[in-house]
Amino acid sequence: MKKLLPPILFALIVCVMAVICWGTGSPHNVARNYNLFAIPLVLTGLFLAMTGSRLFRQKGTNIMTFDEPDVLVIEGVFRWSRNPMYLGFVIALFGIAIVMGAAYSSLLLAALFLLITDRWYIRFEEQVMRRKFGADYDAYCSQVRRWI
Template identity: 40%
Template sequence: MQPAKVNPPCYFLMAILVMLGLKWIPAVPLLSGPWYWAIGGLLLILGSGCTGLGARLFRKAGTNLVPFSESTALVIHGLYNYTRNPMYLGMVIALAGVAFLLNERWPWLVLPVFAAIIQLRFIRYEEQLMEDTFGDAYVDYKSRVRRWL
């Protein structure tokens, strides 16, 4: 399996651009009133915070943030107690926030596509690298903590 040449943040930005483009396809708004702004803003902040905190835990442990590069530490505390991929999960949550803010049905189609790209092009490969690097410690961690939620 070949590592992806485009990093997850680039896919994240591309997903936002596609969502913005899809906004212009005529559709009926999903929600009325101020709720979609509040929900969207909250999810955008929550997702960004999740991604940022996951990255902070990596930096604090002194391990590499760049996908497919050598990991020097197995980070299994903080958000990593609840999900093996808080940075990717945060991106999906933030995209859900963007979809709420756009208040149309078409941008929601981007979320499963983005999650599938991350799953197939990054997570599968990264998990194999982690297993090769950390062995039983990672296998044990994998058995205790779910991939997404």
């Protein structure tokens, strides 16, 4: 599982959503044209993920999930969420699920991404951050929530 990085899992889930929704004729719960109201969700989520990523590059820290971080980033979007990139992916996935018609399978896949992210990626990263940054990271965790 260490080789399955979050952006790859994100893309994989989007592809599976498309195959299930359109390939199997999964029933849609949002009428055509109304699903387009979810496009701002998709764009907001992707913007949030890219903003966090850009801040990592500006700070010169590692962005790879399973490698050790170089810097504790606590400014910008990280003032409101300890995981804005993951939050952005989740928001975008729920938006994509709605754009695709909000089939239950698509919504469940978005929820599955959230669960995997929370229980696998974030849990791993938090252990590494705690080891590397100690009390500074604990103080940050006491001030900023994991998601929002």
